[in-house]
Amino acid sequence: MDQLLIRMQGIEKSFPGVHALSECKFELTQGEVHALVGENGAGKSTLMKILSGVYQKDAGSIFLRGRETEIGNTKHAQSLGISIIHQELNLMKHLTAAQNIFIGREHNKRVNFLVDDREISEKTKKLFEMINLDLDPRVKISELTVAKQQMVEIAKALSFNMDVLIMDEPTSALSDTEIEDLFRVIRDLRAKGKGIVYISHRMDELKQICDRVTVMRDGRYIDTSLMKDITVDKIIAQMVGREIYESAHSHGDTEKAEVVLEVKGLNRGRKIRDVSFKLHRGEILGFAGLMGAGRTETARAIFGADAVDSGEILVKGKRVSIKHPKDAVANGIGYLSEDRKAFGLALGLSVETNTVMASLMKFLGPMGIVDTKKTRATTVDYVQRLKTKTPSVEQVTRNLSGGNQQKVVIGKWLVRDCDILIFDEPTRGIDVGAKSEIYKLLNELADQGKSIIMISSELPEVLRMSHRVVVMCEGRITGMLRAGEYTQEKIMHFATMRNN
Amino acid sequence: MANTAPKTKALNSKATQTILAFASLVLLIIIFTIASPNFFRTDNLVGILLATAVNGILAVGITFIIVTGGIDLSIGTVMTFGSVIAGVFITMWGLPIPLGVAAGIAAGAFCGLVNGFSIAKLKIPPFIATLGMMMITKGLNLIVSGVKPVYFVDTPEFAKIATLPVFGIPFGVLIFFAVALVASFILSKTILGRYTFAIGSNEEAARLSGINTDAWKIGIYSLGGAFAGIAGIVMASRLQSAQPALGAGYELDAIAAAVIGGTSLSGGEGTILGTVIGAFIITVLTNGLRIMSVPQEWQMVVTGLIVIGAVYLDIVRRKVR
Numbered sequence: 001m002d003q004l005l006i007r008m009q010g011i012e013k014s015f016p017g018v019h020a021l022s023e024c025k026f027e028l029t030q031g032e033v034h035a036l037v038g039e040n041g042a043g044k045s046t047l048m049k050i051l052s053g054v055y056q057k058d059a060g061s062i063f064l065r066g067r068e069t070e071i072g073n074t075k076h077a078q079s080l081g082i083s084i085i086h087q088e089l090n091l092m093k094h095l096t097a098a099q100n101i102f103i104g105r106e107h108n109k110r111v112n113f114l115v116d117d118r119e120i121s122e123k124t125k126k127l128f129e130m131i132n133l134d135l136d137p138r139v140k141i142s143e144l145t146v147a148k149q150q151m152v153e154i155a156k157a158l159s160f161n162m163d164v165l166i167m168d169e170p171t172s173a174l175s176d177t178e179i180e181d182l183f184r185v186i187r188d189l190r191a192k193g194k195g196i197v198y199i200s201h202r203m204d205e206l207k208q209i210c211d212r213v214t215v216m217r218d219g220r221y222i223d224t225s226l227m228k229d230i231t232v233d234k235i236i237a238q239m240v241g242r243e244i245y246e247s248a249h250s251h252g253d254t255e256k257a258e259v260v261l262e263v264k265g266l267n268r269g270r271k272i273r274d275v276s277f278k279l280h281r282g283e284i285l286g287f288a289g290l291m292g293a294g295r296t297e298t299a300r301a302i303f304g305a306d307a308v309d310s311g312e313i314l315v316k317g318k319r320v321s322i323k324h325p326k327d328a329v330a331n332g333i334g335y336l337s338e339d340r341k342a343f344g345l346a347l348g349l350s351v352e353t354n355t356v357m358a359s360l361m362k363f364l365g366p367m368g369i370v371d372t373k374k375t376r377a378t379t380v381d382y383v384q385r386l387k388t389k390t391p392s393v394e395q396v397t398r399n400l401s402g403g404n405q406q407k408v409v410i411g412k413w414l415v416r417d418c419d420i421l422i423f424d425e426p427t428r429g430i431d432v433g434a435k436s437e438i439y440k441l442l443n444e445l446a447d448q449g450k451s452i453i454m455i456s457s458e459l460p461e462v463l464r465m466s467h468r469v470v471v472m473c474e475g476r477i478t479g480m481l482r483a484g485e486y487t488q489e490k491i492m493h494f495a496t497m498r499n500n
Numbered sequence: 501m502a503n504t505a506p507k508t509k510a511l512n513s514k515a516t517q518t519i520l521a522f523a524s525l526v527l528l529i530i531i532f533t534i535a536s537p538n539f540f541r542t543d544n545l546v547g548i549l550l551a552t553a554v555n556g557i558l559a560v561g562i563t564f565i566i567v568t569g570g571i572d573l574s575i576g577t578v579m580t581f582g583s584v585i586a587g588v589f590i591t592m593w594g595l596p597i598p599l600g601v602a603a604g605i606a607a608g609a610f611c612g613l614v615n616g617f618s619i620a621k622l623k624i625p626p627f628i629a630t631l632g633m634m635m636i637t638k639g640l641n642l643i644v645s646g647v648k649p650v651y652f653v654d655t656p657e658f659a660k661i662a663t664l665p666v667f668g669i670p671f672g673v674l675i676f677f678a679v680a681l682v683a684s685f686i687l688s689k690t691i692l693g694r695y696t697f698a699i700g701s702n703e704e705a706a707r708l709s710g711i712n713t714d715a716w717k718i719g720i721y722s723l724g725g726a727f728a729g730i731a732g733i734v735m736a737s738r739l740q741s742a743q744p745a746l747g748a749g750y751e752l753d754a755i756a757a758a759v760i761g762g763t764s765l766s767g768g769e770g771t772i773l774g775t776v777i778g779a780f781i782i783t784v785l786t787n788g789l790r791i792m793s794v795p796q797e798w799q800m801v802v803t804g805l806i807v808i809g810a811v812y813l814d815i816v817r818r819k820v821r
Contacts, residue, residue: 075710090708092701094768095694103698103709107691115694 003030004066005164005195006051006082011060013046020046021219024060028164028195033186035206035227036199038216039239039459039492044199045087047216048166051197052084053077083157084166089149091141098124098137101156127155131185147178154185165189166197171205172292183209201290203232203496215239233489236496240459240488253483254283254467259317260451261333261420263302266311271297273475275311279420279451284442286466287455288491294475295455296338299422303335304328315420329358331420334413336406338425338455344409347398351390352379354397354408359416382411386441403434410441421445422453427461439465459488471495517762521777528781532788539791546670548780548787550662553676554579554735556779558750559757560683561727563775564720566758567687569700569767570626572615572721573751574633575728580747581637582608582732587650587742590658597658604736605729611637612725616718638748645744652740662737672734679730684772686723696720700767756807757782765811782806 006028013021021043028034036044049055051062053074061068064080071077077084091100098120099106108116117138124137133151141149150170157165167186171179186196186209198210206213206227213230215222215238222238261279266272271294279285287295300306302313304322313320315331322328328335337343345354356363356375363378365371379393388407390400397408406426413421426442427435442465446452456462462469469486471479471494479494532539558575565572586604589595611633618629652658662672687693695716698706707713736742759765760781761774782803789799 074708090702090705092698092705092768094697094701099694099698103694103706104711106694113690113692115689115691 004028005030005064007063007066008047008051009061009063011047011050011062012058013050013055014058019219021050021057024216024219024221026051026214026221027224028197030163030193030195031190032212033190033196033198033210035210035213036197036216037201037206037213037235037239038222042216042239043219044216045168046219048084048168048197048199051077051164052082052166054084078160078162081161081163082166083160083162083164085150085153085157085168085170087169087172089146089153091149091152093142094140096138096140097135097144097152097155100141100152101127101159123159124155127158130158131155131188133185145178146173147175147181150174150182151185162194164195164197166199168199169201170198171200171202179205201496203235206235207232217241233493236489236492240492254280255482257281257283260315261302262312262314262317263298264312264314266298266301266313267309268297268301268306269309271475272301272308275472275475275477277470277477277480279453280467281451282446282449283467284446284452284454284465286462286469287453287472288459288462288469289457289472289495291457293472293495295472296424297475298472299335299424299453299455302328303333303422305335329416329418332418333420333422334416334418335422336409336413336424336426338428340402340405340409344412345397345405348396350394351383351388351397351400351408352376352393355379355382355393355411355415358412362415378415379411382414386411387437401434403438406438407441410445419449420451420453422455424455425457426454427456427458435461459491462491463488473497518771518774518777521761521774521781525777525781525784528784528788532784532791535788536791539788542668544787544791546668546673548783549673550670550738551787552779552783553662553670553672554731554738555750555753555757555782556676556776557679557727557731557734558754559761559775559779560680560772561724561731562751562754563683563758563761563763563770563772564687564696565626565724566755566763566765567696567700567767567770568717568720569703570619570717570721571755571765572612572630572724573627574611574615574630574637575724575731575754576750576752577634577637577641577747578608578611578725578728579732579735579750580641580742580744581611581644582729583736583742584641584645584650584732584744586733586736587652588644590655591650591652594654597655600658601661601733604733605726608729608732609722609726612722612728613718615725616721619721620714620717634748634751641744641747645742647744649744650742652736656740659737659740662734672738675730675734679727680772680776683727687770687772692716692719692723697768700769702768752807753782753803754779756803756810760806760810778810 004027006026008024008026011021011024024043024047026047036048038044046055050057053071053076062071063069069080071080092103101124102120106115106120108114121137128135128137131151131154133155135148141152144152170182174182189196200206210227212224213227213235214224215235217239257280259278260281264276266275275298289295297306301308304325304327313322320331322331341347346357352375356378360370363371363375376393383390383393386407388404388411390404397405400408427438442452442454454465463486467483469481469491470477471481471491473495478497481490538544558579562572562575582604585607586600589600589603590597615630615633618624619626660671662670664671666674687696695706695711698711699713699717703713757778758770758775759778761771761778763770763775785803785806786799789802
């Protein structure tokens with residue numbers, strides 16, 4: 001039987017306001033590739049960051065080869081043979097491959113304060129040979145593709161004589177042939193008896209490369225199975241397995257209503273690939289997908305915040321040219337960023353100033369002076385209509401709760417006469433009570449004939465709110481689901497559907 | 501990176517950048533030689549060398565700091581602080597010249613140490629921390645000197661540090677070349693140099709690799725301060741006095757020299773050779789324009805334009821990447 005490398009049990013971890021992990025367990029044996037899967041926020045990365053010393057656990061124990069071990073920091077983890085390759089690679093791009101791998105260990109043996117570039121180049125060459133990588137150790141990281149950079153990270157992990165390698169979404173930026181190369185290296189490491197933790201959203205890959213799979217959900221351990229004994233559908237069912245929320249909205253048929261926005265063949269590099277869809281009057285169109293699926297990118301492209309390579313946008317049947325957010329606004333499109341604080345609000349200014357900010361031209365009196373009576377009246381009107389809780393319209397928006405800040409942003413775009421509203425994660429950072437109020441508001445807006453695109457990573461929210469759901473994966477639309485057709489499982493299936 | 505055309509690749513290469521700077525320098529020299537018979541004369545060329553020495557030493561020091569992704573606005577007045585301290589030791593207290601020189605350099609290094617501490621430990625942005633140090637040393641220079649120049653009247657030998665001719669080249673220029681060689685060695689061959697690039701390239705990655713980035717940053721700012729101290733000694737020796745009101749503005753010439761030489765203001769890139777060439781470009785430009793009787797106010801305009809142009813080039817290089 002293979003030797004047990006890692007056993008984690010009863011792991012607890014809290015961040016301010018969030019209980020990230022509770023009673024989590026995980027096992028890893030020698031010569032195994034162990035998949036760790038779960039929805040966004042399920043706690044996979046947190047658990048692995050604890051194992052690799054990035055975070056400290058609050059409670060629970062970690063056994064390394066049967067001995068209970070406390071892992072103090074990343075350096076300590078490395079010395080124990082545990083290395084992690086983060087999704088965002090941690091390399092110094094101006095330095096060479098060899099310099100990166102041996103950073104902190106490049107001293108010349110005789111003269112301590114000098115670097116020994118020849119020695120580390122030779123050592124790097126040997127490491128590269130171990131993983132069959134044909135690469136000059138003296139090439140700068142900035143000149144390498146992401147795939148090669150990842151190989152450099154693997155070589156770095158090997159240089160610490162690692163036994164456990166944790167890979168967080170290693171294939172998210174790789175092409176198919178590069179993935180094949182990576183898998184070859186992973187199989188090679190497995191044959192050498194290393195244990196590999198493989199975090200991924202891509203179901204088809206798990207079948208190809210993994211021996212076992214552990215599913216997490218909402219910060220809890222769900223199940224561990226042998227890969228050959230479980231189907232992808234079963235894994236997805238375990239991932240989403242929470243109860244389905246009741247729909248609060250009458251999912252009417254909106255497809256017969258007028259098309260207010262049509263997007264045709266939108267492309268932007270690898271982020272947006274041939275995206276086409278229609279948005280109808282009075283419709284809430286949900287955009288589901290995993291992180292990095294290209295939903296925000298699509299929204300920003302429609303809003304003119306980023307340039308596109310190709311594609312057409314039609315507003316109410318007329319082709320429009322949107323090169324800048326001001327063009328989008330002129331066509332009645334408003335975008336509510338997921339980061340309200342950075343892009344949506346001037347936090348230091350009042351509710352009133354924020355509400356009228358995007359439409360000041362409407363409030364100019366003679367002589368070009370802002371008519372403060374009118375701005376006041378309009379703001380009071382919207383505060384009442386949106387039921388924004390604020391002591392007065394003069395209140396500085398920083399002092400409002402997240403939900404009420406969101407209402408101020410919504411008010412801003414309504415004052416600007418926007419009929420098409422794009423909400424990016426409308427309830428992020430908003431507490432549960434306020435969420436239902438935002439939901440109610442979105443439904444009311446739709447009933448009044450506004451059209452809404454709602455990007456959300458929370459499946460229950462998508463299910464509860466949307467008339468139709470667009471599912472994206474890797475920049476493409478992989479599924480378009482009508483009311484009554486969609487379930488969490490179906491959405492997850494499309495969200496993890498890899499394209500070729 | 502399949503889309504990297506050969507042309508942009510050539511533009512990116514650091515060697516090409518240095519060659520480009522060197523070509524501009526040669527071009528400037530040719531233009532001024534043609535424009536004025538007084539330019540390419542030994543005494544003028546020696547003058548250029550000597551004028552470059554001070555700014556060059558400062559620029560070499562600040563190159564380290566800029567490569568970490570930082571900035572030091574205080575090196576001009578810290579340089580003067582070095583001269584004033586040397587003046588106090590040698591003239592006011594009558595101590596031996598070597599002691600005065602050491603004290604001047606140490607004073608510069610100490611200012612750098614304080615800068616490094618504010619930036620690495622107190623997390624004050626480099627721009628603000630060193631702006632504060634600039635004002636502090638500006639004030640201290642006047643306080644310590646008693647608001648008047650300190651003349652090295654009793655020690656005429658002190659003047660020889662900068663001016664003693666060795667094969668026709670003033671000793672101050674040799675100091676500059678020696679400093680540049682040592683700095684180049686430090687930056688490319690030692691642990692300190694390696695970590696300078698590592699911090700400027702990705703400080704978090706360097707820290708996670710177990711490097712004590714805070715300590716190294718303090719060291720690098722101290723080194724920059726020490727170089728400013730050396731520049732202060734050469735300056736004082738050349739003027740045979742410590743001029744307490746001098747210094748402000750020198751940091752900008754030094755930054756300009758580093759940037760013209762290809763040091764990236766966003767960190768991670770730079771060479772000492774490039775900086776040295778950059779320093780020469782600035783002096784040759786100033787000197788040449790003066791010889792062509794371009795009024796001083798216009799010289800400033802031209803230098804300003806060059807600095808903007810060089811930084812713009814830095815941004816363009818970044819974009820094509």
